[in-house]
Amino acid sequence: MGFSSQHPAKLALTLLLFVLCILLAVNYGELKPAAEIDWMDILGEGSSLAVVIAWLLLVLYSRPAGPVTNCLYVGSLLLVLSYQLNLLDEFFHYPASHRLLSWLESIPAPVGMLILTLGLLGWHKEQRFINRQLASRELHLRHYQLLDPLTQLYQPEYLLAVLKRELELQQQHQQPFCLALIDISQFGRFNREQGMAAADLLLQQLSELTLLQFRPGDLVCRYSGDKFVILMPQSNQAVAQSLVQNALRELSLYLPTQLHWTITEITAAQQLNQPQRLLSQLWHQLQKQKQQQTQWSLV
C-alpha cells in the first residue's frame, strides 16, 4: 500500500503548495542575472530541499493515517516550503514591498521543526508500545518448549521471565499489575480417592477453563502440581479481584473441587525487582490464608 492510495489528499496538498510557491516567486520576484547566481548555494539549498522532500514522502509512504502521521507530515511540509522558498530566492529578487515571501522563507522552518519533533516523540512512544507487543509475542514463540506437557500451560521458568520484563516495564510506566495464585484444595486426597488419571484430567480441565476465563494479555501458568499463577498486566487489585472471582464462579459450575486463591497487587512504589521473591511472597500469603481459612471459594 503506497502513499498514493493511503494519503492522496496530503500528496495533492503538497503538490499544490509546491506549485503555489513557484507561482508566487515568479509573479512577485524578478529573475536574477546569471552572473548573480551562486551555484554553490543552490547546491546546498537544493540538497536540503531534496532531503526534506524525501522525509515527507517516506512519512506518507510508510505511515498509517493518524495524529502522529499528521504531525510528521505538517512538520516536514513546512520544512519543504521553507527550503523551497530559500532555493527560489537564489533565482529571484523580491521587491522590498513584498515582505511576505521573506517571512514565508524564515517562519515555517522553526515551526516545522517543532511540529516534526512532536511527531517524532509520538512515533517513539508508538514504537515502544509495538516493541512491547512484539517482545511478548516473540517470547511466546521462542518458549514453546517451556509448556507444561500435561496442561499445555506455561511452566514457572517462563513465568519468571515474563515477570522480570513486567517488573521492568512497570517501573517505567507506573502501572500496577496483579498476580493471583490458585490452588486446588485437598488435591492429594482427590488423587488417592479418584486415581491419578482422574486427577490429571481435573488438572487439564481446570487449565483449559482458566485460560478461557482470562483476557488475551493475561498469562496463566502452572506453578506447581496443583497450583496456578495468573499474571494480569495493567490491572489493579479491584480489576484482578473481579476477574478471578468471575473465573472461579465459572469454574465452580464445571469442576468437582474446592479452590483456594490469593491476589497480590504489584505497584512501582514497592520497588520490587526479584520475580522469585514476589512468587514466594504470594505462596506464603496463600499458605497463611489456607491456615486461617478466611478466604476461599467453595466449588
Ligand SMILES: Nc1nc2c(ncn2[C@@H]2O[C@H](COP(=O)(O)OP(=O)(O)OP(=O)(O)O)[C@@H](O)[C@H]2O)c(=O)[nH]1
Ligand atoms: N495427578 C497428578 N497429581 C499431581 C501432579 N503433580 C502433583 N500432584 C499431586 O498434587 C498433590 C499436591 O499436594 P499438596 O500441595 O499438599 O496439595 P493438597 O493435597 O491439595 O493440599 P491442600 O492444598 O493443603 O488442600 C500431591 O498429592 C501430588 O502428588 C500431576 O501432575 N498429576
